[in-house]
Amino acid sequence: MDLELRNIQIRDVVLGEENRLSDGVLTVDAAALQALLLEDPRVKSARIDLAKPGESCRILPVKDVIEPRAKETGDIFPGVFGTEVPEVGSGVTYVLKGCAVVTTGPIVGFQEGLIDMSGPAAPYTLFSKLNNIVLHLTKREDIDPHEHEEVVRKAGLKAAAWIGKIAVGCAEYESEIYHWPSLGERTAQYPGLPKVAYVCNCMAQGLLHDTYFYGRDAKQLVPTLVSPNEFCDGAIVSGNCVSPGSKTTTYHHLNNAVIKALMARHGKDLNFVGIVLNPLMVTLKEKQRDIMLSVHLVTEELGAEAAIISQEGFGNPTTDLMHVCRGLEKRGVKTVIITNEDAGTDGMSESLPDVVTEANAIVSTGNSNATILLPHMDRVLGELKEVERVTGGNVDSIRPDGTLLLEIHGIMGGHNLQGNTYLSATTV
Amino acid sequence: MKRSDCLIITNNPMAVALFGGTYDVRCNEKASYRQILVQVRDLVYIGHRLWNHPLYGSLRPHETPYRSVIISAVAGAPDSEDALIMSEALRVTDTFTPADSAAMSEKIRHDYQLIDCELLQSALSALN
Amino acid sequence: MKKVLFYTNQFFGQVGGEDMAYCQPEVTEGMRGSANTFGAPLKDTAEIVATVVCGDNFYAENMETGRAFLREQIEKYHPDMVIAGPAFNAGRFGIACGDVCKTAKEMGVEAITGLYEENPAVEMYKKDCYILKVGKSAAGIRKAVPLMAGFAKKLLTGEKIGSPKEEQYYAKGQRVNLFREKNGAERAVDMLLAKVNGQPYETELEISTYEKVEPSTPIADLSKAKIALCTTGGIVPFGNPDHMVAATAKFWKDYALGDAQRLEQGQWESVHAGFDPVYANEDPNRVAPYDMLKILEKEGVIGSVHPFLASTTGNSTSVADATRMGQEIARRLLDAGVNGVLLTST
Numbered sequence A: 001m002d003l004e005l006r007n008i009q010i011r012d013v014v015l016g017e018e019n020r021l022s023d024g025v026l027t028v029d030a031a032a033l034q035a036l037l038l039e040d041p042r043v044k045s046a047r048i049d050l051a052k053p054g055e056s057c058r059i060l061p062v063k064d065v066i067e068p069r070a071k072e073t074g075d076i077f078p079g080v081f082g083t084e085v086p087e088v089g090s091g092v093t094y095v096l097k098g099c100a101v102v103t104t105g106p107i108v109g110f111q112e113g114l115i116d117m118s119g120p121a122a123p124y125t126l127f128s129k130l131n132n133i134v135l136h137l138t139k140r141e142d143i144d145p146h147e148h149e150e151v152v153r154k155a156g157l158k159a160a161a162w163i164g165k166i167a168v169g170c171a172e173y174e175s176e177i178y179h180w181p182s183l184g185e186r187t188a189q190y191p192g193l194p195k196v197a198y199v200c201n202c203m204a205q206g207l208l209h210d211t212y213f214y215g216r217d218a219k220q221l222v223p224t225l226v227s228p229n230e231f232c233d234g235a236i237v238s239g240n241c242v243s244p245g246s247k248t249t250t251y252h253h254l255n256n257a258v259i260k261a262l263m264a265r266h267g268k269d270l271n272f273v274g275i276v277l278n279p280l281m282v283t284l285k286e287k288q289r290d291i292m293l294s295v296h297l298v299t300e301e302l303g304a305e306a307a308i309i310s311q312e313g314f315g316n317p318t319t320d321l322m323h324v325c326r327g328l329e330k331r332g333v334k335t336v337i338i339t340n341e342d343a344g345t346d347g348m349s350e351s352l353p354d355v356v357t358e359a360n361a362i363v364s365t366g367n368s369n370a371t372i373l374l375p376h377m378d379r380v381l382g383e384l385k386e387v388e389r390v391t392g393g394n395v396d397s398i399r400p401d402g403t404l405l406l407e408i409h410g411i412m413g414g415h416n417l418q419g420n421t422y423l424s425a426t427t428v
Numbered sequence B: 001m002k003r004s005d006c007l008i009i010t011n012n013p014m015a016v017a018l019f020g021g022t023y024d025v026r027c028n029e030k031a032s033y034r035q036i037l038v039q040v041r042d043l044v045y046i047g048h049r050l051w052n053h054p055l056y057g058s059l060r061p062h063e064t065p066y067r068s069v070i071i072s073a074v075a076g077a078p079d080s081e082d083a084l085i086m087s088e089a090l091r092v093t094d095t096f097t098p099a100d101s102a103a104m105s106e107k108i109r110h111d112y113q114l115i116d117c118e119l120l121q122s123a124l125s126a127l128n
Numbered sequence C: 001m002k003k004v005l006f007y008t009n010q011f012f013g014q015v016g017g018e019d020m021a022y023c024q025p026e027v028t029e030g031m032r033g034s035a036n037t038f039g040a041p042l043k044d045t046a047e048i049v050a051t052v053v054c055g056d057n058f059y060a061e062n063m064e065t066g067r068a069f070l071r072e073q074i075e076k077y078h079p080d081m082v083i084a085g086p087a088f089n090a091g092r093f094g095i096a097c098g099d100v101c102k103t104a105k106e107m108g109v110e111a112i113t114g115l116y117e118e119n120p121a122v123e124m125y126k127k128d129c130y131i132l133k134v135g136k137s138a139a140g141i142r143k144a145v146p147l148m149a150g151f152a153k154k155l156l157t158g159e160k161i162g163s164p165k166e167e168q169y170y171a172k173g174q175r176v177n178l179f180r181e182k183n184g185a186e187r188a189v190d191m192l193l194a195k196v197n198g199q200p201y202e203t204e205l206e207i208s209t210y211e212k213v214e215p216s217t218p219i220a221d222l223s224k225a226k227i228a229l230c231t232t233g234g235i236v237p238f239g240n241p242d243h244m245v246a247a248t249a250k251f252w253k254d255y256a257l258g259d260a261q262r263l264e265q266g267q268w269e270s271v272h273a274g275f276d277p278v279y280a281n282e283d284p285n286r287v288a289p290y291d292m293l294k295i296l297e298k299e300g301v302i303g304s305v306h307p308f309l310a311s312t313t314g315n316s317t318s319v320a321d322a323t324r325m326g327q328e329i330a331r332r333l334l335d336a337g338v339n340g341v342l343l344t345s346t
Helices: A030-038 A145-167 A183-188 A228-232 A250-254 A257-265 A284-301 A317-330 B013-019 B033-045 B080-093 B106-125 C035-042 C056-061 C063-077 C091-106 C120-125 C138-157 C184-196 C278-282 C290-298 C319-335
Strands: A002-009 A012-016 A020-022 A025-029 A043-051 A057-066 A069-071 A091-097 A099-104 A113-116 A131-139 A174-179 A195-203 A209-213 A224-226 A236-240 A271-280 A306-310 A334-341 A362-367 A371-374 A379-382 A404-407 A423-427 B006-010 B024-027 B068-072 C002-009 C026-029 C046-054 C081-088 C110-115 C130-133 C175-179 C226-231 C235-237 C253-256 C268-270 C304-311 C340-344
Touching: A002 A228, A012 A043, A012 A131, A020 A145, A025 A030, A025 A145, A030 A043, A030 A145, A043 A145, A043 A379, A057 A131, A057 A145, A057 A250, A069 A145, A091 A145, A099 A145, A131 A145, A131 A379, A145 A236, A145 A250, A174 A228, A183 A271, A195 A209, A195 A236, A195 A257, A195 A284, A195 A317, A209 B106, A228 A250, A228 A257, A228 A271, A236 A250, A257 A271, A257 A306, A257 C184, A271 A284, A271 A317, A284 A317, A306 A317, A306 C184, A317 A334, A334 C184, A362 C175, A362 C184, A423 C184, B006 B013, B006 B033, B006 B106, B013 B024, B013 B106, B033 B068, B033 B080, B068 B106, C002 C035, C002 C063, C002 C091, C035 C046, C035 C138, C046 C056, C046 C063, C046 C138, C056 C063, C056 C091, C063 C091, C081 C091, C081 C138, C091 C110, C091 C120, C110 C120, C110 C138, C120 C130, C130 C138, C226 C290, C226 C319, C235 C253, C235 C304, C268 C278, C290 C304, C304 C319
Parallel strands: A002 A091, A012 A025, A057 A379, A099 A131, A195 A271, A195 A306, A306 A334, A334 A362, A362 A423, B006 B024, C002 C046, C002 C081, C081 C110, C110 C130, C226 C304, C226 C340
Antiparallel strands: A002 A174, A020 A025, A043 A131, A057 A099, A057 A113, A069 A091, A209 A236, A224 A271, A371 A404, A423 C175, B006 B068, C026 C046, C235 C268, C253 C304
């Protein structure tokens, strides 16, 4: 399987009267985009705004962030729309780098994180460095939270796919090739290099705690072998809306940092043999089964000697993370895990809710509970007053002068557990 | 006819409304997040088995005030892994300042109850 | 010029030896005793405005008085920093230094000391102040002074403090966020390649792990078993005749209980410094439930009660000491034909 990503760097986005891409400036036909979003009869209104790097602008509450992409032929985000579930991972995919679709609007009253386009929170999230096309959607009154979540999730994906199409045929791009031969060929190549597998944990627990695989709910999934190419083409999308700092947005899945880091060393220092997508379930029996199956796939199927496990969410997922780590180490697979910490506001508490002795190589993406004082922003996109509680803070933490005291896990992607962040922690 | 093999310990009134007809739901609305975990821990100590992870979901203990834990209806031999999970869950809970449900608006409480029930539903549909 | 208040004990303050360990705290303007060795290395940055000298036993047994005296001096001299010690491996002096630093920090004044790694005060106070790593005995003073003075200067001038390893202080155990040069995924790959190639690597989060103790099989017939009571709650005969310590215990005691049916109020107390002992002192059985064991014995639930209480203080005790004490206690109990132990902690 070969996939060519044609990356087009976007340096500015403007809202205009037609869709156009020239000289790195993306013009989006605002009226047409709005009409597209209103095609869904459950959407009452759709407002489109732009938020650019360096602006005094806060987006809140954010549901998902999606990079605009389109396939030369066929569908990006397979299985989400339409009646067919097309195979993806081959051919040509156009990618609009440097910009994103951001969906906002509260589904429940306590939900979601923020993106500040400037100020002290900006360095924590890669989303502050993007030209964001912000969709603020309101639903028809009679729609329940389930359907509301679906409406907003699909609206974001639809907009990103539609905007992505503007890039199709563009001649100025940087090409990136994902060559992914069949399993037998993969394991046979580079015999001198260590075979490395990647276990990608994803939330699969219920409303606002879900992931979708080819458009289907990951609660129905068992640990499954997935190629990097499928990640790039949107086979995995996010339906996870809590714990913003540690949730994996669709943008993160499309640009999975572990896959990128492994691909960069593939054929030079290591042989990247495969990815296991591991759903994080609610019951202990399901967890045990999925832990066992993940270990089984990495060892018996992929024959890996080393593995990286990435993480999503807070609390119970640490059990999955630690026990997959233990299972792999016991089978002789050298393992590194990526996790955030909940070490308390003062950093003095135990960092993790579950540990095993085998977890002796940990990459930390920082202490979620550390607080940060955010200044007033001139512009707030979203519905601040509708949100009584922001994860990592609440309205009480909005001070009279407009500043906001927040735990850093309230920042979207603030300590992303696929390691798509520079944040870490150390002991003093 | 209620399912006789499991028992739901909760402080979420919505769980009674939604699942009370099918499952044995023991609800104490006045109990805190922590008190529910303590109650479950004590039941685990005397041999009830844990069916869902007590820190299910991804909301932290200072965010949601609700917990619903499914355990076996009958007590057997105490399981040390289950006991360990419960004691670790309590240790983690104690590192957070608990959510004050009294200070929350009706809407927020409702939404937290709803999410809790959604997660509980996922767990219940996986029991067999 | 910054101001430093110096704290030392009777020996290093040149009041006298062990015979003067009960001397009351006193203050001298300027430098006195070992404070003099800090004068020169600090001189461009700070001046030692006064030296407090206090006997080790006095401080250890009259902590509130010692603290009050220190607070007065801080209010009088308005120092920017308190430097205490170094106390090397001296237990009481170490605790005094730690407590002095903690008191200063509570008043918003920066404070540092220097201790040897086995000094019990390290575990007790490393969370409260910077404790620099110094040698075991006073012979280490030549290395300790430049290390402590250099670190003091950094703190006083607001220079960035490096990692515990770089600066040679005991880590407080506090997790602090920072931004690294590579993203987490790239670091994970670097770490993985080092691990798989057998090269050294450093985990970004150390997990403290303890040896897992396999629980023994249940006692088949409790009604024939001899049960002993053991506690780490620091329960001792009133007045603490054996000088059981409040923390970092290195020994345990076996107290004969004879025909007693319970631990009577006023005859027993807890010396544990890790919790409020009021309720334990009111009814020592709350920590060491000898009364319940005797009731169960009477009811025939258990065969007999071993008429001794094995007690120590489980507060910042090192794993090595705890393991050794556990083995000693187990040996004693096995010799006495004990079948089961009820171990209570606090």
